Amino acid sequence: MKIVDAQIQTERTSLKRPFKTAVRTAFDIQSLIVKITLENGITGYGSGVATEKVTGDSLSGMKNILEQLLFPSILGKEIENIAENEMIIQTSCIGNTSAKAALSIALYDAYAKLLKVPLFQIFGGRTNSLINDMTISLNEPDEMVHDAIKAVEQGFSILKIKVGNDPQKDLERIQAIYDHLGDNIVLRIDANQGWSAKEAIKIIGEFESRNFPIEFIEQPVPQWDFDGLKFVRERVNIPIMADESVYSAKDAIKIVNKKAADLINIKLMKTGSLLEACKIASIAETAGIPCMIGCMMESSLSVLAAAHLAVAHPNIKKVDLDSPLWLNDHKVDRYFRNSQIHLEEIPGIGFHPVSQ
Template sequence: MKITRVEVKKRRLKLKKPFVTALRAVNDIEIVMMRIELENGMFGIGTASPAAVITGETIQSMESIVKNILIPRFIGRNILQISSLSRAVQSSCIGNTSAKAGFELALFDTYSKLLGLPLYQVLGGETNVLENDLTISINETETMVEDSLAGVEKGFKTLKIKAGIDGRKDVERIKAIREAVGPSIQIRIDANQGWGKKEAVKIINGWEDACLQIELIEQPVPAGDIDSLKYVTDQVYTPIMADESVFSPDQALELIQKKAVDLLNIKLMKTGGIVRAMQIADIAEAGGIPCMMGSMMESVPGVLAAAHLACAHPNIVKIDLDAPLWLEDNDDKMSPFQGPIIKLNENPGIGYDFFTLN
C-alpha cells in the first residue's frame, strides 16, 4: 500500500500558565503536524515540537526538513515496509531528531491503522493503562507548594519538581514541598543540567540527611559532561537519571558501560522516533538500567504516541507524560490526559484521529 501524499502544517498551542525550567520559560508551544495518506485514502498523523535549547531545532527548521528532505524520500513507498521506512527517516539527514520523530510517528500511525490495531499492540504491548506524574514548574516556594498540593488533591501520587536555577532555593523549595505533601507522595527532581557536580552532591546529600525520600534526580549536570554525571552518581545514594545526555542508542550504551547513571529518560523528540526509542530501552534492559518515558512540551498526539510505546516496552517503568495537562485545548472528552491515569483507547493507530490539519 503506497504513500501518495503528505501534508504539513504549523500550529501554535497556548499553555494554561507559563512552564519554567532551568533551560527555558515557555508560554506557548509550536508544533509541526504531518498527515500521511495512502492510495486507499487511509491516513495517519504525527506531530513534532521544537526545543532549540535541547535538540537545536526551530519550527522553521523542522518544517523545512519535513518538506524538503523527508517527504521526497517517501512518496510512492510501501507503508508495509515499516522497518525500511524507519531506517530511511534516520538516514535522511544528521540530527533533526524532532522532525524525524514526528514523521516516523505519522508512518507508524498509518501502518497501525492499516493493520487495524492500536499502536501499543503493534509494538507488542499487553496493557493500555499507565500512571502519570505531575510536573511542578519553577516558581516561588509558596506557589510551588500550592501547585504540589493541588496535584495531590487531583490524585497524583508522584510529583516531578523542576529545579536547577538556584541551588539554595532548590533546597528550600523541596523541603517545603515534602513537608506539605507528606511522606506518601513520591517526589522526583529534574535539575535540567542546572548544577555543577560538587553543588549537586552537596544538595542531594543534604536531602538525604534530611530524609526527604527523593525518588530520583534527573540530569543534575550539563548533558555532555558524562564524567561529572558519573561523579554525582558515585557520590550519592539517590538514583540519578540521564535525560539530555541520552539521545541515541550509542549514547545509552556509553552511559551504561561507564556506570554513569542509574536510569535513562527516553523522549521521542530526542531519539528521532519509536524505533530508536525501543533500541535505547532494549540496551538499557540488557544493562540492567530501567527507563522512564518522558516528553517535551508537546501536543496530545505526540505524547500519546509516547504512551503507546511505554505500554509496549517492559523496561519502561516510570512515566512522565503530563505535558498535555498544560495545554489550554486539551479536550476533556477525547484526550486520555486528564488526571494521573492514562488509558489508551482501542482504536487503530494512536487513537487521536480528530486532531486534523485544519
C-alpha cells in the same frame, strides 16, 4: 501499500499557566503536524515541537527539512517496510530529531491503521493504561507549594519538581514542599542540567540527610558531561537518571559502558523515532537499567504516541507524560484523566489533531 502524499500543518496551543525550567519558560507551544496518506486513503498523523533550547529544532527548520528532504525520501515507499522507512529517515540528515519524530509517528499511525490494531500492539503491547506524574514548574517556594498541593488534591501521588537554577534555593523549594505534603508523595527531582557535578553531590547529600521521599534525580549535570554524571552517581545514594545525555541508542550504550546512570529518560523529540526509542529501552534492559518515557512541553498527539510505546515495552517502568494536562486542549480529556492515562483500543494512535 505505498505512501503517496505527505503534508504539513502548524499549530499553536496556549498553556493554562507558564511552564518554567532551568533552561526556559514557555507560555505556549508551537507544533508541526505531519499527515501522510496511503494509496488506499488511510492517513497517519504525527507531530513535533520546536524546542530550540533542547533539541535545537525551530519550527521553520523542521518544516524545511521535512518538505525538502524527509518527505521525498519516503514518498512512494511501502508502509509495510516500517523499519526500512525509519532507517531512511534517520540517515537522511544529522540531527533534526523533532522533525524526524513527527514523520516517524505519522508512519506508525498509518501502519497500525492499515493492520487495524492500536499502535501499542505493533510494539507487543501488554496493557492500555498508565499512572502519570505531575510536573511542578520552577517558581518561588510558596508558589511551588501551592501547585504541589493542588496536584495532590487532583489525585497525583508522584510529583516531578523542576529545580536547577540555584542550589540553595532548590533546597528551600524541596523542603517547603516536603513540609506541607510529607511522605505521602513521591518526588522526582529534575535539575535540567542546572548543577555542576560538585554542586549536585552537595545538594543531593542534603536531600539524603533530610530523608526527602525522592525517587531519583534527573540530569543533574550538563548533557555532555558523562564523566560528571558518573562522578555524581558513584557518590550519592539517590538514583541518578540520564535525560538530555541520551538522544540515541549509541548514547544509551555509552551510559551503560560508563555506568553513568541508574535510569534513562526516553523522549521522542530527542530520539527522532519510535523505533530508536524502543532500541534505547532494550539496550538499557540488557544492562538492568530501567527507563522512563517522558516528553517536552509538546502536543497531545506525540505524547500519546509515547504512551503507546510505554504500555508495550517491559523496560519502560515509569512515565512522565503530563504535557497534555498543561494545554488548553480538551480533545484529549478522554485519554488523560488527572493521574490516569487510558489508551483506547482502536486502530493507530487513536487521535486526529486536525479535521480529516
